[in-house]
Amino acid sequence: MAVPFLDLITPHVEMEDELADVFRTALRQGAFVGGRIVEEFERAFAAFCGTQHAVGVGSGTDALRFALMAAGVEPGDTVITVPHTFIATVEAISQAGARPAFVDIDPSTFSIDPAKLEEFLVSRCVFNPATGKLLHKATDSLVTAVVPVHLYGQPAHMDPILSLARQYNLKVIEDACQAHGAQYNSAREGRWKPAGAMGHAAAFSFYPGKNLGACGEAGAITTNDAALAQKCRMLRDHGQARKYYHDLEGYNGRLDAIQAGILLAKLRHLPRWNELRREASAEYDRLLSGSNHGLALPVEPAWAKSVYHLYVVRTPSRDAMIQHLAAQGIGSGIHYPIPLHLQKAYGSLGYQRGDFPASEQAAAEILSLPMFPQLQPEQQQRVAAAIASFDGAQTAGLQRQPALASH
Ligand SMILES: *Cc1c(COP(=O)(O)O)cnc(C)c1O
Numbered sequence: 001m002a003v004p005f006l007d008l009i010t011p012h013v014e015m016e017d018e019l020a021d022v023f024r025t026a027l028r029q030g031a032f033v034g035g036r037i038v039e040e041f042e043r044a045f046a047a048f049c050g051t052q053h054a055v056g057v058g059s060g061t062d063a064l065r066f067a068l069m070a071a072g073v074e075p076g077d078t079v080i081t082v083p084h085t086f087i088a089t090v091e092a093i094s095q096a097g098a099r100p101a102f103v104d105i106d107p108s109t110f111s112i113d114p115a116k117l118e119e120f121l122v123s124r125c126v127f128n129p130a131t132g133k134l135l136h137k138a139t140d141s142l143v144t145a146v147v148p149v150h151l152y153g154q155p156a157h158m159d160p161i162l163s164l165a166r167q168y169n170l171k172v173i174e175d176a177c178q179a180h181g182a183q184y185n186s187a188r189e190g191r192w193k194p195a196g197a198m199g200h201a202a203a204f205s206f207y208p209g210k211n212l213g214a215c216g217e218a219g220a221i222t223t224n225d226a227a228l229a230q231k232c233r234m235l236r237d238h239g240q241a242r243k244y245y246h247d248l249e250g251y252n253g254r255l256d257a258i259q260a261g262i263l264l265a266k267l268r269h270l271p272r273w274n275e276l277r278r279e280a281s282a283e284y285d286r287l288l289s290g291s292n293h294g295l296a297l298p299v300e301p302a303w304a305k306s307v308y309h310l311y312v313v314r315t316p317s318r319d320a321m322i323q324h325l326a327a328q329g330i331g332s333g334i335h336y337p338i339p340l341h342l343q344k345a346y347g348s349l350g351y352q353r354g355d356f357p358a359s360e361q362a363a364a365e366i367l368s369l370p371m372f373p374q375l376q377p378e379q380q381q382r383v384a385a386a387i388a389s390f391d392g393a394q395t396a397g398l399q400r401q402p403a404l405a406s407h
Contacts, residue, residue, distance in 0.1 A: 003370050003379045005331030006209055010374045011273075015265065019215065022261035033256050034237075041260040042220070044267055045204075048181070049196040051222040053229035056255030057236045060177040060205020063219035064092030064147070066253060067201040070221075070231035071171040073098050073145050078136045080120065081147040081175075082112050083339040083351075084359040089149055089175050090340050092203075099141060100349065102341050104356040108299045110151045110312070110366075113358070114160035117146070121168050132169045145171040150179035150195050152335070153211065153277070153309035154300065158198045159188045172199035177219075180204060180211045181274045183305035192305070196222040201232075206263055211277070211309050212270050214259040276373035277308040283377060284311055284369065287384035295387065296365075310335055314365040317390075321367060324390040330383055333368040 012019065026032060038056050046054035057063050073079055075097030081089050083102045093100045103120050106113040121127075125143055126135045134143040146165060148156035156174075165172045176182070179195040186193050196202035204210075206218035221232045234241055239250030285297055296314040300306050312335065315321055325332050339359040341351035353360065369383055 001379070001382060002329035003331060003382050005333055005368070005370050007372050007374055008208055008213075011269075012215070015269075018265050019262055022265060023258055026258045026261065029257075031257050033254050035257050037257045037264065038255050038260040041255075041264045041267070044264055045220055046222060048194075048267060048270070049202070049222045050194045051197050052224045053222065053226065055221045055229055055232040055236065056260055057219045057221065057232070058253045058255065059217045060203055060207060060219040061088040061092055062236065062251070062253040063203035063205065063221045064089065064173065064175060064177075065095050066232045066235040066251075067173045067203050067221045067223070067228075068092060068096040068098065068145060068147075069235060070228045071145060071173060071200050073171065074142075076141055077144040078139060078141045079145045079147060080117065080143065080170075082149055082359065083341040083356050084110060084336070084362055085149040085151060085175065085340065086177070086336060087340060087343070087345070088177070088205075089147055090346065093147065098144075099139060100346070101136060101143070102351065102356060104358045105362065106157070107358040107362060109154060109157070109301060109304075110362060111154065111156035112146075112148050112161065114157055114164065117161065118164055121164060125168075127168055134168050134170065143168070143170065145173055147173050147175050148199070149175040150182055152298070152306070152312050153179050153182055154298075154304050154306035155179060155182050155184040155195050155198075157301070157303065158184050158193075159186055159303075162198065163188070174199040174202035176202045176222075177205035178210065178309040179307060181270055182307045185303040185305075187303070197224070200225060201228055206259070211274060211307055212263060212266060215262050216256075216259050218255055218259040218263060220255070273373035274307040277371060278306070280371060280373075280375045280380065281306070281308045281311055283380050284384070287380060288313070288387065295391075308371055310368045311371040312366050312368050314362070315367060316365060318365050318367050321387070321390055324393070325383070325386050328382075328386045330386055331370055334366060335368050337363055339363050
């Protein structure tokens with residue numbers, strides 16, 4: 001019995017008639033881009049996130065880029081994020097005309113380390129209280145925003161991030177592309193808050209493999225700022241609020257009606273799917289804890305309720321483990337193998353190996369195990385048994401060949 005890394009067939013087959021109806025309705029209405037179904041989905045998704053507005057767009061990358069631009073990030077500004085994320089986070093910053101500046105992650109949660117963020121703001125920047133402007137010393141540019149990434153479905157530690165952002169006058173754009181339905185317990189506000197409702201705006205992706213996935217490309221911006229939402233509506237539609245009156249130059253970044261209808265149908269299942277992911281994660285915790293030396297399990301701090309977009313473990317023998325799992329028909333992944341400051345595409349930023357040790361070590365050790373709502377306990381037992389047998393093989397190998405211990 002093979003265990004796939006991800007199953008995109010079962011949930012769609014289960015909903016086949018309902019999803020096909022979405023297509024039939026769109027064919028009969030002849031409305032394919034924007035329109036009533038998109039607006040209905042936007043209302044439902046805003047309600048799900050506890051925000052006043054949601055703006056449907058073409059992808060998560062569009063959502064991030066439009067949110068940054070609508071929040072007031074200008075060409076030449078500096079925007080802070082982490083090197084341990086999917087490249088789209090940083091593409092959106094660059095493509096909004098800004099310069100990405102990296103801050104390292106907390107190795108236990110894989111999201112931005114608030115202490116390192118503060119260190120960056122204090123030692124690499126100069127704040128002018130009279131103007132409220134923050135200058136990045138090395139590049140002489142204004143630092144105007146920070147993009148915390150709720151990686152793997154777990155919210156970043158938002159209280160300290162938001163308080164630093166207030167202190168230094170930064171806009172906060174959440175990258176919630178992996179965190180639909182995740183919650184953060186804000187000690188400051190004394191309540192749980194949904195991902196997407198904490199910063200000035202947030203970006204979601206509905207790429208098929210995300211917790212809420214379209215049958216194609218889609219994304220959304222959530223915000224409580226009506227002006228920001230309106231600016232995103234214009235940016236996604238060639239800068240027009242009224243047909244052929246272009247107040248600014250925008251993009252073709254609209255959400256199509258068929259994807260909106262599919263997302264609306266799937267949104268009803270999302271709370272249960274997220275609960276199933278949490279149960280699968282607890283089952284992995286139970287199966288994998290204790291017995292396996294060198295394997296670090298995901299850490300869920302008391303302030304986080306993760307929706308386990310991915311279940312990511314760490315092991316120093318990651319590459320051998322992948323081979324071992326693959327040989328037994330078990331799918332796995334690496335999210336992500338090369339930190340962005342070491343990618344060729346960002347060579348011009350001038351970073352070097354060693355600049356972000358927590359991100360670099362994570363990239364070398366992380367392994368994403370099979371995780372999806374329909375994952376069965378028997379499949380998880382197979383994964384756990386394969387990991388246990390890998391442990392045995394490693395231990396035997398190390399005893400025979402002590403010279404290889406450093407691998
Ligand atoms: C998926 C993803 C994106 C981009 O979303 P697309 O819909 O693929 O454009 C951005 N950031 C993160 C963290 C993601 O996982």
